[in-house]
Amino acid sequence: MNRKLRVLVAKLGLDAHDRGAKVVARAYRDAGFEVIYTGIYQRPEAVAEAAIQEDVDVVAISSLAGAHLTLIPQLIHLLKDQGADDMLVLAGGVIPEEDISALLAEGVAGVFGPGSDLDEIIRFTREHAAAK
Amino acid sequence: MSHQERKERFAGVSDREVKRAYTPDDVAGLEYARDLGDPGEYPYTRGVHPTMYRGKLWTMRQFAGFGTAEETNARFKYLLAQGQTGLSTAFDMPTLLGYDSDHAYANGEVGKLGVAIDSLRDFEILFDGIPLDQVSTSMTINPPASIMLCMYLAVADQQGVGWDKVSGTIQNDILKDYIAQKTYIYPPEPSLRLITDIISFTAKHVPKWNTISISGYHIREAGATAAQELAFTLADGMQYVQAAIAAGMDVDEFAPRLSFFFDVHNDFFEEIAKFRAARRIWARVMREKFGAKNPRSWMLRTHAQTAGVSLTAQQRENNIIRVAMQALAAVLGGTQSLHTNSYDEALALPTEDAVRIALRTQQVIAEETGVASVVDPLAGSYYVEHLTNRLEEEALAYFDRIEAQGGVVKAIEKNFFQREIADSAYRFQRRMMNGDYRVVGVNAYADGAEAKKEAQILRIDPAVQRRQIERTQQVRATRDQAKAASALAELRRASQTSENLMPYILACVKAYCTEGEICNVWRDLWGEYREESVY
Amino acid sequence: MDLTTLLQRFQQGDRRALARAITWVENGTPEAGELIRSTYPSTGRAHVVGITGPPGAGKSTLVDRLASRYRELGQSVAIVAVDPTSPFSGGAILGDRIRMQRTLNDPGVFMRSLASRGHLGGISIATGDVVGLLDAFGFDVILVETVGAGQSEVEIMELAHTTTVVLIPGMGDDIQAIKAGILEIGDLFAVNKADRDGADRSVMEIEMMLDLGHMGEAGINRWDGEAQANSGAARRLDRTGHHGTADLASGNPYTSSASARHAADRHGTANPGDISWRPPVLKTTAKDGQGVDALVDRMIEHLNFLKETGRWEQFKRHDAAAKLRELITLRAARTVMDRATAAGDLDRLTASVADRTVDPYTAAEEVLSRHLGT
Incomplete structure (x- = not known):
């Protein structure tokens, strides 16, 4: 058996800042993950469909444009509607402290704000994705 | 006696090793007249003006924009009242990407990162009570830059201000969007056509307008080193010059209205050297490569902004100190205008208090430190001159690599820039993680409790989106429909010819066609650009 | 689940x-x-189309366009794209979706990114079985995009009914260098990015090389000789044989001429008088879709050629033979190795071979005679 953790790194909406997403994608690759990167300007519907088709263990959303409270919950609902609520959803980027609890309540498993340690993101992902 | 040093290798943000000390040997080939020149003299290494800040201080220009036009108008007036001398407009993402606020893609983004603009009605409100002949306005927008400029000119008409009195800048730099910022809409060819149309239109009708702000800022913020920022930005600049010449213009007709926009990062001396190297390279390129005769064509004038990417969410008050030192570097580097970031910007839009401190930072530098009294005070420093030479050499080497690939557009298509930048960004992140690069409050002197402190941040009321949508739909419902439709039809027709599009865009704007409607005409004709690379 | x-x-x-x-x-x-x-x-119903070619040829964008075109024709489409696994970390970045934005929102299209996971043939070990699942699921067309490392991507030929080799203008020397690996596997050639200088020249060069390869018995014989000189390559190529009925009949799957027969048979030149398929060379510009409709037409034409000449059925039989052979070889080897290891023979003989008291051939014979069979 040759199990690899698969992670979808995605940008939602009109948020073009992809430096963080690319750095995180590389960090996942260097940690042995298979990373599906879908590029910028993605609608929640498209990200959900990609997550399903690729059967990923983890969906990591990078948000720097402030629409995280609108678009991330939309994505989670779409995943749930299709029975993919076992996927680990993570959010990172410019997410104010006070929004974290709202995202966690929506079903985001972990929120990584500015300056988060890449190794910590990897460790968290391994631990929580493997637990499923 | 031992000469033990703290660490084995000393290197700054750009990961270039520096020596313990620099000596005359490090600047051995430097010739004063050829390589530096007096301030205001070719090749302008020491500054584009003989008196520099003794004559006129740099323009203190704080970027502002959020919510609807009403809120941004109030912020503009506040900043002018605080002594700011130029306006700088930030637009929200839907506006930057040519979507109206009621487009499905705009949901959740209206007014978030800047002001939402859909039609001329919004511009009338945005500049209400601000006489356009008395301020200069910078607009950070790219593919729809022509539309925003036309809206500005339409407001000037309403105020009775002649276009020759209007001054300002549109960013209008699409190449750096393909490379780093990613707020593109159309493919390179039609995008460059829009840009040359703007250049030739303003050269004739709006002589004080800066037509492109050739931007390194976003390239740097995306993770580039100082040398990459310098090289890629100047390469973009040369590409625009070539495009305008190819469109039949004389280089001296438009080159004086090109301006630049650089980042100012943490590595103090490297940043100062970057500005000096940029001026020297540009002067030589314009004179020797493009044969410009007008000295104003040789001069690289630039705006600068402190590095947003250097701000930390942890111990955010430290950002005030970072910004102050970056601002000082920009001034010592001889910038023409400066935006200082607010210390709370790592998390959200800046609050009014934070914006005031940022502006005061510039005022302290200008009034209290004495650095504005002497032009290019670091000239002759072995270290600074060595850095200036080194950055120039690195940039020239990059020019060769870009040329070898067939130029900037081809290199973009081959993802050359994108890969170079992503590599640098990743390397930097790794250096931070292994402690090779230390950031106070993040991987050094961190303070867990402090990081959790609740920040006072500016939030955009969700009602902003609703109000903006209502206004835009009302504009669409109440305008002269026949006039709007025929203006759009004319624009479509002209876009398929080689006519200058500016008069047609202006007609659309004045007929209250929305930004989205205008952009859709071109989406239809030209298609949309898609980035095809991962790295 | x-x-x-x-x-x-x-x-x-x-x-x-x-x-x-x-x-x-x-x-x-x-x-x-x-x-x-x-x-x-x-399984056995879908038309499996392989897309291979060097990196930067624009394969993904072309696949995006091909899928769009097949959708216009009312076909359901599955896409499998293989990207390389990093040999250092075992991880991979699978970025093909970025270039397939045109079709991926279409519910008639399903796309899966696979990492090569250390396999070097341009696809991953599991790709064949993945294609089988997509086939069984009912997709009409399955587009398989290889890693695109440039060479030795012959495995796509065994998996796909129709293999399209994507090249770009200005590769004259490169084509010379890689033609041995590429000309034989293509049923179709697309010179993509045809808006660039030199497209016509590239088309001409490929046409010329194809004509050389199609000159008849002489050319085939020459090629046959090469195959014999390199039995390893011959075996590998034989494994890729679509229609090697002769092999099945002779009961010897490892005939050294199988590769030549395969390449010839694939294009219909093995038997004089047979209807032949001369691989067409087309110009495409995936960026704006130029030439894509024509390419799809040719793909469908090739499918019809396979069906009308009986090659479609031959493919199935050969594919079955190849699959069986692979599994038997793999499992037999594993069984022998396991038994020899357990008996301590492997360690003992390894030591003897290492210190030169026994040669490897004799050692292998000994293992096989002891552990092969019941």
Whole structure:
């Protein structure tokens, strides 16, 4: 058996800042993950469909444009509607402290704000994705 | 006696090793007249003006924009009242990407990162009570830059201000969007056509307008080193010059209205050297490569902004100190205008208090430190001159690599820039993680409790989106429909010819066609650009 | 999801079940065997199209366009794109979706990114089984995009009914260098990015090389000789044979001429008088879709050629033979190795071979004579 953790790194909406997403994608690759990167300007519907088709263990959303409270919950609902609520959803980027609890309540498993340690993101992902 | 040093290798943000000390040997080939020149003299290494800040201080220009036009108008007036001398407009993402606020893609983004603009009605409100002949306005927008400029000119008409009195800048730099910022809409060819149309239109009708702000800022913020920022930005600049010449213009007709926009990062001396190297390279390129005769064509004038990417969410008050030192570097580097970031910007839009401190930072530098009294005070420093030479050499080497690939557009298509930048960004992140690069409050002197402190941040009321949508739909419902439709039809027709599009865009704007409607005409004709690379 | 539920949902056309099935097959989970057993009867219907060519040729963008075109023609499309696994970390970045934005929102299209996971033939070990699942799920067309490392991507030829080699203008020297690996595997050639200088020249160069390869018996014989000189390559190429009925009849799958027969048979020149397929060379510009409709037309034409000449059925038989051969070889080897290891023979003989008291051939004979059979 040759199990690899698969992670979808995605940008939602009109948020073009992809430096963080690319750095995180590389960090996942260097940690042995298979990373599906879908590029910028993605609608929640498209990200959900990609997550399903690729059967990923983890969906990591990078948000720097402030629409995280609108678009991330939309994505989670779409995943749930299709029975993919076992996927680990993570959010990172410019997410104010006070929004974290709202995202966690929506079903985001972990929120990584500015300056988060890449190794910590990897460790968290391994631990929580493997637990499923 | 031992000469033990703290660490084995000393290197700054750009990961270039520096020596313990620099000596005359490090600047051995430097010739004063050829390589530096007096301030205001070719090749302008020491500054584009003989008196520099003794004559006129740099323009203190704080970027502002959020919510609807009403809120941004109030912020503009506040900043002018605080002594700011130029306006700088930030637009929200839907506006930057040519979507109206009621487009499905705009949901959740209206007014978030800047002001939402859909039609001329919004511009009338945005500049209400601000006489356009008395301020200069910078607009950070790219593919729809022509539309925003036309809206500005339409407001000037309403105020009775002649276009020759209007001054300002549109960013209008699409190449750096393909490379780093990613707020593109159309493919390179039609995008460059829009840009040359703007250049030739303003050269004739709006002589004080800066037509492109050739931007390194976003390239740097995306993770580039100082040398990459310098090289890629100047390469973009040369590409625009070539495009305008190819469109039949004389280089001296438009080159004086090109301006630049650089980042100012943490590595103090490297940043100062970057500005000096940029001026020297540009002067030589314009004179020797493009044969410009007008000295104003040789001069690289630039705006600068402190590095947003250097701000930390942890111990955010430290950002005030970072910004102050970056601002000082920009001034010592001889910038023409400066935006200082607010210390709370790592998390959200800046609050009014934070914006005031940022502006005061510039005022302290200008009034209290004495650095504005002497032009290019670091000239002759072995270290600074060595850095200036080194950055120039690195940039020239990059020019060769870009040329070898067939130029900037081809290199973009081959993802050359994108890969170079992503590599640098990743390397930097790794250096931070292994402690090779230390950031106070993040991987050094961190303070867990402090990081959790609740920040006072500016939030955009969700009602902003609703109000903006209502206004835009009302504009669409109440305008002269026949006039709007025929203006759009004319624009479509002209876009398929080689006519200058500016008069047609202006007609659309004045007929209250929305930004989205205008952009859709071109989406239809030209298609949309898609980035095809991962790295 | 357990196996029974998954199979049930798979039969009902549930895409999430399909996606999970692919994961199981890719990971070789215990359920994978049963999954293949249950779905295998439904395979053999889809047209499998391979897209190969060097990096930067624009394969993904072309696949995006091809999928759009097939959709216009009312066909359902599955895409499998293989990207390289990093040899250092074992991780991979799978970025093909970025270039397939045109079709990926279409519910008639299903796309799966696979990492090569250390396999060097341009596809991953599991790609064949993944294609089988997509076939059983009912897709009309399955587009398989290889890694695109440039060379030795012959495995796509055994997997696909129709292999399209994508090249770009200005590769004259490169084509010379790689022609041995590329000309034989292509049923179709697309010179992509044809808006660039030199497209016509590239088309001409490829046409010329194809004509040389198609000059008849002399050319084939020469090629046959090369194959004989390199029995390893011949074996590998034979494994790729689509229509090697002669091999089956002779009962000797490892004939050294099989590769030549395959390449010839594939294009219909093996038997004089047979209808032949001369690989067409087309110009495409994936960026704006130029030439894509024509390319799809040719793909369909090739499918019809395979069916009308009986090659489609031959393909199935040869494919079955190849699959069986592969599994038998793999399992027999594994059994012998396991037994020899357990008996201590492997360690003992390894030491003897190392200190030169026994030669490797004699040692291998000894292992086989002791452990092969019951």
